[in-house]
């Protein structure tokens with residue numbers, strides 16, 4: 389493995405402070421200590437810098453001139469998230485034409501319908517597996533619909549999207565190689581599949597994102613087929629697990645703080661601020677990363693050109709210099725300038741969609757179900773990829 393590959397992949401290994409079951413499951417007290425003791429530090433094992441304070445995380449994400457997003461892993465080729473200007477701006481302006489706030493808002497009735505269907509299926513059993521029955525299928529179906537994928541292929545989509553965001557637990561070249569091999573295969577299968585959808589839409593445009601991407605044009609420039617396919621795959625990789633985790637993390641909070649269930653159900657106007665607070669408190673994405681484009685001094689530390697920098701938004705979101713009472717979940721917190729969707733030119737393109745899905749999901753859940761509780765004796769474990777934050781399964785009981 390080349391030195392460059394090690395730098396690029398290193399940030400997806402958990403840091404050693406999180407290598408017990410408890411700290412991995414609840415990393416927030418660890419971030420708190422690191423924020424106070426070593427706000428900007430180099431981790432030799434992971435071969436990267438870690439940045440924990442709000443001000444610094446904000447700076448790293450905003451200063452794209454200093455911190456590049458171009459960290460090519462084998463499976464990520466021409467991907468918006470990994471582009472720097474001027475390429476990034478050209479591409480983002482074009483996809484923005486298809487991914488407009490109006491296009492997202494128009495999805496609201498469909499999202500409600502899918503939510504209702506999924507919850508109807510749970511029926512009156514009084515039990516459900518929050519992820520498998522609801523939080524996982526909802527975003528997969530929404531993105532599949534957006535891209536024009538038929539219902540019978542949704543399960544395949546889920547498998548591909550999971551494989552694309554899979555983390556590497558062991559810091560060993562064999563472990564990286566195995567995951568990369570799986571990812572390359574998933575990526576190729578997905579690309580072939582979407583190429584067929586693209587051809588169908590070229591012949592017969594529909595009211596979906598794929599058709600809008602084919603039509604998008606700025607000053608005579610259009611997206612190439614390859615760019616449309618890469619972007620469609622990015623939506624899947626960037627939008628599914630993140631939104632699943634947002635919903636499940638929110639349900640976790642509702643079961644950890646049961647008084648909130650009644651409070652919010654009685655006043656659904658609280659749902660939007662509740663969603664923002666879930667994003668701040670249990671961020672589905674813990675830490676985007678960058679590569680320094682030149683030598684940069686941050687809090688007296690010299691970050692050298694080419695070094696990897698991990699921007700811990702999950703720590704920044706609990707920085708007491710920015711948030712009062714940061715370790716408390718405050719359902720109507722305002723303002724709430726969390727960094728969970730990033731900052732600057734790469735700010736999450738899907739944020740309006742994720743917010744809408746979560747809003748509809750919590751409104752429906754809280755209206756239909758009461759006394760939500762995590763199932764007794766359930767084993768609750770955090771998912772593998774340390775840059776994400778979610779649980780593997782979340783079985784709950786409820787009353788209707």
Ligand code: HEM
Pocket residue numbers: 449457468469470480531622623624626627628630631634671672673676677728729730731733734735736737738739741742
């Ligand atoms: C970018 C988080 C949902 C599509 C990002 C970034 C973050 C993020 C942190 C910036 C990463 C960086 O700066 O390196 C989240 C979270 C979500 C979510 C926490 C759910 C709770 C979605 C959804 C979609 C989506 C639903 C689309 C369907 C994208 C895209 C980018 C992006 C395309 C790249 C934007 C760019 O580079 O210009 N997201 N995301 N995300 N997200 Fe999301």
